[in-house]
Structure formats: structure tokens, C-alpha cells
Amino acid sequence: MKYDKIALGVKIAMVVLLFAYIFMLTSSSADNKKPLEKVADQVISTKIKEDTGIREEGAKELKRYYSLNAADIDGFVLYGPAGTMDVGEILIIKAKDESQMEDIRTSVQNRIDEQLKNFNGYGTNQTELLNHAVIRTNGRFLFFAVGDQAASLGQSFSKSVRK
């Protein structure tokens, strides 16, 4: 009897711990108070800008590439492709609230689909990079990158916005 009680207790503890873990993962772990500029500085180094040739863009390009209005979001940092045959870009967005995140993510996905169409059939390297584009979200932050270093930049972003 005593054994049964212990065994039952262990099973209940397993279920409770599992739900606690899932709750921890699903509840926002982002430092939403962190300024966007600080996140951008920690993720995008000067060396990355020089190596990739990406250039800083503004609200007009945000609208053109992603159909997003700068006024609707808290802030953004956008680096666009260096030339017409380049696909390298980095975008970090801070939304006004978390309910905007899904729509922003969809806009970014549409941008990838659009770029894939543009390079369809002749841009093997560009298509390859676009297929390995990185999108990460945490709290009110979204990170998007295309390029050789997209995966490592994504990791830096996750570290930067973590509480």
C-alpha cells in the first residue's frame, strides 16, 4: 500500500512537472522592456554589416517589402539587400503587443515567398539562402534573417531578448 501511494505520487509529480515545463515554455520569456536598439546592437555587429554588404532601410522599404506600416508597430530595424541580385536581409521588429505577432510573422513569410518567386529558376544560391531563412519570435520581438549567417544571428537574437 505504501509503495502504491509513493508510485502514484511520483506519477502525479511527473504530470505536474510536465505541465509546469510546458507553461514555462509557452508563457512569454522575452524581456519586452528591452529597447529595440539595444537588441539590434547585440545581434547585428558592424562586421556583419561589412561582410554582407546589407544597408539600412526605412519605413518605405518596410511597407514595400513586408506591407507593414511603421506607425502600427513599436519599432523596427531593417537592413535590406545590397543589390538587386542579393537576398541578404535582416529585420528586427518590436510589436506594440503580442497579438500583432501572428500577422507580422505572416507578412515576413509572404516576403520569403515573394523573394522565392523572384529568384525562381535562375538564382540557385539565392533560393538556397531563402529556403534557410530564419524567423524567430519571442514576446513582442520578431527576428528575420536571410544569409549565410542567419542561423547564428538567430541564436544571438534569442539570447538578447531572453529575460
Place this chain on the structure above:
Amino acid sequence: MVFSSIFFIFMFLPAALICYYLVPARFIAVRNVVLLIFSILFYAWGEPVYVILMLFSTMCNYFLGLDINHNIKEDRRREAGRTLIFAIVFNLFILGYFKYAGFLISNLNAILPVDIPFKELPLPIGISFYTFQTMSYIIDLYRGKVGVQKSYMRFALYVTMFPQLIAGPIVRYDDVEKQLADRQYSLTKFGNGAARFIVGMGKKVFLANNIGVVWTDISATAPEHLSALAAWIGIIAYTFQIYFDFSGYSDMAIGLGKMFGFEFLENFNYPYIAKSITEFWRRWHMSLSSWFKEYVYIPLGGNREGTAKQIRNILVVWLLTGLWHGAQWTFIAWGVYYGLLLLLEKFVLSRWQTRWPAFLQHLYCMLFVCIGWVFFASSSIGNAFAYLGAMFGFGGGIADGTAVYYLTTNFLLFVILILASLPIGRRLKQKFVEVKGRVGVTLAMAGYVVILVLTVGYLVTESYNPFLYFRF
């Protein structure tokens, strides 16, 4: 971390091997701990958050195993059965939540008038593989096929061992139970392991990655602009890519296992030489098909309870096989497609199939395998049918200059891929070594060194290229 990366080959693997072999062979418990630590580091490299999930799952299954064993020893079969059911539900809940909940809720949201809120999490890498491994232990323990594992270290090592953690083969506890406590080491075994690892890496880097470029290019073209010839070249390229990618990974896993003294079962046996779909599945991802046979098909009654139940059982197994690969309708369609094909072979074609000329049997098998990969590789059922349409002339015509360009520029690669899919290379090597003796062995070793050097050369210049099966 990827096996085919400079960091793994020149830093992680040598460090793991040195630390492992610095411990004398008689201290196997210490060697197990060393391998366990490196396995956790390997996993944590990419997914530090999910290490907790993997270790938690391991710990829970370890305790559930002890509980089942205790109840069986006390002759309390019913309580043991309850724990078994708890363990299966618990494991499937973890797999289901992390892998399928998003898919289920997005489909429900599409048909329901209300939106169920859900935060989708990234898929924990290797979750399908290690969940199936822990379940095989729990079920076999209940059946009395294996003994209980009282050492947590050994059990954790069984689940997390880095050579097979991320993309299989799915190692059944039964197959490594004895090896966790005692394994044989020899220089020959280590050498064979290293050779197998190099061959696997060559398959991935030279063959899979190069032919993968053709598929990436062709699949990026809208199906309505794709000629039938280009569509066929594309899907044949993918057929080779997925085989050399996945079997290359399995070779590396089996080779690494040998280097650490383990023997894992084979996962592939030249699947593209099969003459029927039934035979294809006896040769492709053997650890997964045997898992479903052992833990789903046979418990459901297999072929012992009449034709109607056998048909049901086959369809259930193949639906689950499809679903195991991912939370997408395309994978479900792919699984059901194979279920139907296998039923067709079993109940209709089997009478005539063996009388067909061998060439026709191969052609039939590969035709349906290629069609199957269209579902597997597509992002939606609509895209799959559009691509299939292109393959049968409903896209951009029958042939075009682009298709001829792909064919001519990759002709040699296709010839190499066909030859590498056949057991010719293995037989030639065996014969060569037998006839030439020591000279043959030396030349074979030189061959492996050449492959290693060339592969490293490729890896230095190549961008990150993970294995296709990592997403399962």
C-alpha cells in the same frame, strides 16, 4: 550539432573519443558517464531548452520502468498494465503536444467558428526518435522481453547516445541491453566504424548535397511552368537526395557507434534495388518499419484475425507511419498512399508481380516510390498534385531547354548516384580486399582518407546544410 561539420569532426568527436578512451575499458560505468556527458553537450549545442525535456522524459521512463518491474515481480500484472498505459499516454502526450498540437489546433481553427489560442513551440529535435526508443523499453519490459535497467546512467545513455539521438536509427533497448553493461573493443572494430562514418559523410556531402541543388532549383519553379521532363528530373534528384542524406546519416551513426564499441542494427539495405513496394519497405528505414510492426501491427492482430482486420491494421500502421514523419497533411497522404499500395500488392498484384520481367518490376517499384516522394517533399497536398500534374504533362509541356540543361549538366552525377545505389561498390571492395590481401586493405584505407580529405574541403566552403530527417 551536425555530424558533417568541421566543428564536429575536428573538435567534438576527437574530444569525446579521447576522454572516452582515457578511461580504462574495465571502468565501463565511467565510460558510460563520459559518453552521456558528451551526448548531452551534443544535444544542448542546438537546443539548450529542450535538453530539460529529453532528460525529464528519460527520468520519467526510468521510474516507470522500475514501477512496472516491481509490480511484475510482486505478481501484480494489473498494476503493471496500468503503469504501462500511463507510460504510453505520457510519452504520446509529450510527442503529441510538441509535434502535433499546432497542426491539430490550426485545423480545428479552420473549421470552428472560434479561434483556439495556441503558442506553437519549435519542434524538439529528435523527439520522435527518442520517444519511440523509450516506449520500446517500457513495452518490452512489460512483455518480459527485456530486463529492468536499474542504473539511471545506463538508461539515460541508451536514450541520449549522441550517434543515434537526432535521426536514428531507432535503437530498441533489446538490441543494446547487454552492450550497455559490456561491449567489445578492438582496433579493427574502431577502424571499420571510422570507415563507415567516412562513407556516410561522403554520401551526404558529395552525393546528397550536390543532387539536392537540382531538386531545390526545379522545385522552386512553379509547376505550371515546369515541363514533364524537368519535373521527373527534379523528383528523381529528390529520390536520390533523401536516400543518400538519410542513409548517409545512418552510416555515420552506425560508424560512430562502432567507434564507441556499440553495434547498432542496419537501417537501410539498398532500398532502390527493390522489385516491389513491399520489398522497398523491408529495405528502407528498417528500424522504423520494424518498430511499427512490433508495437502496432502485431498488437492490433496483424494478419491473424481475418482479411478485414488485416486491411484495417495495415492502414492504421501506414497512417501512423505518415504522421510520425510530421504534422502535415502531405505526410499523412504519403503514409496512406503506401498503405494502399501495400494492400494492392498483397491482395491483387502478388499473383502476377513475380512473373513480370525483373526490369519491369524495378521500374514499377521506382515509379511509385518517386510519386510517393512528391507528397513527402511538397508543402501542401495542392502543391503535390500540381507537381504530379507537371510530371504527367499538365504543366509546361513535355520537355524544354531547361530540362535538357539539367539533364546534360548532371548526367555524370546521375550515373554515379545510380551506381552508388547498387551493392556493386560494396562487393567490389570486398573482392578487392580478398584478392589483394594487405595491399587491398591499405588501398581501401587510402580511399577512405581521400574521401575524408575531399569531404573536409567541401565542408570548409559549404554553407550550413542540415540533414533532411532532422525535422522528424
